Amino acid sequence: GQSLEQPSEVTAVEGAIVQINCTYQTSGFYGLSWYQQHDGGAPTFLSYNALDGLEETGRFSSFLSRSDSYGYLLLQELQMKDSASYFCAVRGGATNKLIFGTGTLLAVQP
Amino acid sequence: GAGVSQTPSNKVTEKGKYVELRCDPISGHTALYWYRQSLGQGPEFLIYFQGTGAADDSGLPNDRFFAVRPEGSVSTLKIQRTERGDSAVYLCASSLGRNTEAFFGQGTRLTVV
Numbered sequence: 001g002q003s004l005e006q007p008s009e010v011t012a013v014e015g016a017i018v019q020i021n022c023t024y025q026t027s028g029f030y031g032l033s034w035y036q037q038h039d040g041g042a043p044t045f046l047s048y049n050a051l052d053g054l055e056e057t058g059r060f061s062s063f064l065s066r067s068d069s070y071g072y073l074l075l076q077e078l079q080m081k082d083s084a085s086y087f088c089a090v091r092g093g094a095t096n097k098l099i100f101g102t103g104t105l106l107a108v109q110p
Numbered sequence: 111g112a113g114v115s116q117t118p119s120n121k122v123t124e125k126g127k128y129v130e131l132r133c134d135p136i137s138g139h140t141a142l143y144w145y146r147q148s149l150g151q152g153p154e155f156l157i158y159f160q161g162t163g164a165a166d167d168s169g170l171p172n173d174r175f176f177a178v179r180p181e182g183s184v185s186t187l188k189i190q191r192t193e194r195g196d197s198a199v200y201l202c203a204s205s206l207g208r209n210t211e212a213f214f215g216q217g218t219r220l221t222v223v
Binding site: 031042045091093095096099101102 | 169
């Protein structure tokens with residue numbers, strides 16, 4: 001099967017940098033994605049890593065190490081609007097289905 | 111359409127009743143996913159369509175749950191003999207291909223009383 005682990009909560013202050021880690025287990029790996037979900041809203045796509053290394057998109061970066069089955073999302077210059085839940089998701093298994101972790105609730109404080 | 115559309119946005123039903131939840135994916139998206147999300151949890155995979163066929167239905171919790179996508183576009187998730195434990199937000203997502211970004215609808219909040 002597939003499973004993902006990430007911290008349940010993270011707190012940081014405005015302007016800071018925060019890293020949200022994700023470890024995964026899957027038989028057959030195609031890529032690791034990150035999604036953001038505000039309270040009451042739909043998950044929205046942030047980034048996707050299929051190969052090892054760092055992908056940068058504005059204030060957000062995502063890293064993948066396939067040998068360690070590990071990735072992280074890095075958020076820089078935190079803003080209050082970044083307060084949300086962040087999910088890592090892995091594409092894998094025999095059918096390439098997309099499976100989500102349990103999410104990390106990020107609270108950005110002034 | 112502009113995005114993934116799910117109807118209804120809210121559904122309250124009595125225990126034991128049958129419900130249908132509809133998902134209109136983004137036009138041209140071949141992959142369609144159904145998830146269930148409870149408060150404070152991540153989206154729980156239910157079923158994944160590639161075109162008209164179910165590529166993976168391993169997440170359907172039991173035989174009361176069934177989903178179809180007869181023409182490779184709109185999909186309907188059907189729940190028979192609903193139970194209070196079925197109460198959750200049911201999310202639909204679509205993507206252009208198997209390894210591309212998934213776009214989510216706003217979900218249907220199902221409450222079984």
